[in-house]
Amino acid sequence: MVRQKIQIKKIDNLTARQVTFSKRRRGVCKKAQELSTLCDAEVALIVFSATGKLFHYSSSSMMQLIERHRRQSENSDKLGQPSLQLQENNSCGMLSKMLEDKTRELRNCNRQLSGEDLQGLDMDELMKLEKMVPGGLNSVKNEKLLKEISLLKKKESKLLEENAMLKQQADFMQKSEGTVYGIHQSNPSECIRNSHGYDTSLRLGLRFSN
Amino acid sequence: MVRQKIQIKKIDNLTARQVTFSKRRRGVCKKAQELSTLCDAEVALIVFSATGKLFHYSSSSMMQLIERHRRQSENSDKLGQPSLQLQENNSCGMLSKMLEDKTRELRNCNRQLSGEDLQGLDMDELMKLEKMVPGGLNSVKNEKLLKEISLLKKKESKLLEENAMLKQQADFMQKSEGTVYGIHQSNPSECIRNSHGYDTSLRLGLRFSN
DNA sequence: AACGCTATACTTAGGCC
DNA sequence: CGGCCTAAGTATAGCGT
Numbered sequence: 001m002v003r004q005k006i007q008i009k010k011i012d013n014l015t016a017r018q019v020t021f022s023k024r025r026r027g028v029c030k031k032a033q034e035l036s037t038l039c040d041a042e043v044a045l046i047v048f049s050a051t052g053k054l055f056h057y058s059s060s061s062m063m064q065l066i067e068r069h070r071r072q073s074e075n076s077d078k079l080g081q082p083s084l085q086l087q088e089n090n091s092c093g094m095l096s097k098m099l100e101d102k103t104r105e106l107r108n109c110n111r112q113l114s115g116e117d118l119q120g121l122d123m124d125e126l127m128k129l130e131k132m133v134p135g136g137l138n139s140v141k142n143e144k145l146l147k148e149i150s151l152l153k154k155k156e157s158k159l160l161e162e163n164a165m166l167k168q169q170a171d172f173m174q175k176s177e178g179t180v181y182g183i184h185q186s187n188p189s190e191c192i193r194n195s196h197g198y199d200t201s202l203r204l205g206l207r208f209s210n
Numbered sequence: 211m212v213r214q215k216i217q218i219k220k221i222d223n224l225t226a227r228q229v230t231f232s233k234r235r236r237g238v239c240k241k242a243q244e245l246s247t248l249c250d251a252e253v254a255l256i257v258f259s260a261t262g263k264l265f266h267y268s269s270s271s272m273m274q275l276i277e278r279h280r281r282q283s284e285n286s287d288k289l290g291q292p293s294l295q296l297q298e299n300n301s302c303g304m305l306s307k308m309l310e311d312k313t314r315e316l317r318n319c320n321r322q323l324s325g326e327d328l329q330g331l332d333m334d335e336l337m338k339l340e341k342m343v344p345g346g347l348n349s350v351k352n353e354k355l356l357k358e359i360s361l362l363k364k365k366e367s368k369l370l371e372e373n374a375m376l377k378q379q380a381d382f383m384q385k386s387e388g389t390v391y392g393i394h395q396s397n398p399s400e401c402i403r404n405s406h407g408y409d410t411s412l413r414l415g416l417r418f419s420n
Numbered sequence: 421a422a423c424g425c426t427a428t429a430c431t432t433a434g435g436c437c
Numbered sequence: 438c439g440g441c442c443t444a445a446g447t448a449t450a451g452c453g454t
Binding site: 009017024025034040048050052065072092099102105148149152153155162166 | 216218219220221227228230231234235237238241242243244245247248249250251252253254255256257258259260264266271272273274275276278279280282283302305306308309312313314315316317319358359362363365366369370372373376377380
């Protein structure tokens, strides 16, 4: 329960990641808003969740801010770009290059999933693939095994408890045939305790004297 | 020198405002970055200082994110934007849309490879998969876990057996004695119940005649 | 999944260079 | 403007519900 310092890297556990996302997303939004208010700045924030959901904040008009950003960043690129036209072409070119990359990556990915052999890939691509497969299967499986173990352990202790109970019961019956069964407990030391230290006889609503 | 809680309103003092701006701007940027890394989200942040200076951060391509935002928010603006045609004709937009599709597809792919989609599978299916996947899953650790599980299962069945026997014994003794164990509750209010309010004696399969 | 809690990690106001 | 410092104020990880 002691909060740990966390590494800034992708959170493995899906649920935890979603929870953190929703918490931190609100956090960032708040910060962005505060910045805008406190310092009279214009702020736009766009967030896409891993599942593609969109969240955004902007201190004024998002469109306006984006427009302004586009103009300004063009200007700051200004080291004598041959022409605006060319630059536009460049962004398109960049996009299409990225598209190409993604397509190739995707192809590798599918190959991997369908178990095709990787003979045709070169070293670089193999390295990339290695990074992409972090032994997820192993970890999922391990988790399952661990869960099963803990479940079994719980079962075991329950059974043990019940067992002890029954034994005691049998013992008692043998010893005290025909006696009176009062509701007092004269000897605390005979109190039946389970592994948790609780007096189980209480739970049964039974009391036996001897 | 005692730090005050600050109001979220424009800071009057110019210098203080600038200092705060620069500090908080970095703060927000960092948060945005962390969000993107931790939660596998795409984040774009645009900030204009009051003096018009531009700062920005984006987890991937700012252009792509803005494009995507534009499309997505148009979609949520619903029907018949006249700009739809225009948008389709915009080659950058089209490229970026394709890129986005690929990215999403790739993400799904990677998710599958990294095991997130395997959470729903049961052990048998996992074992099957294990045989299909080349990476050495026959780790010592796994074997140990499996051994522990089988041990626990053995224990469990032993206990169950023993338990059943004891119960039988108890039953038998009760019947053969045919006696009354004064546990009948003349006063319901005296029934001791556990914290859940259940009468546990039932759960133990014990019966007392009266 | 969203909300509440609490201890702890992180951010940052206010100083001073 | 950017660093460094400290104490105060906030955000949030890890729980439970």
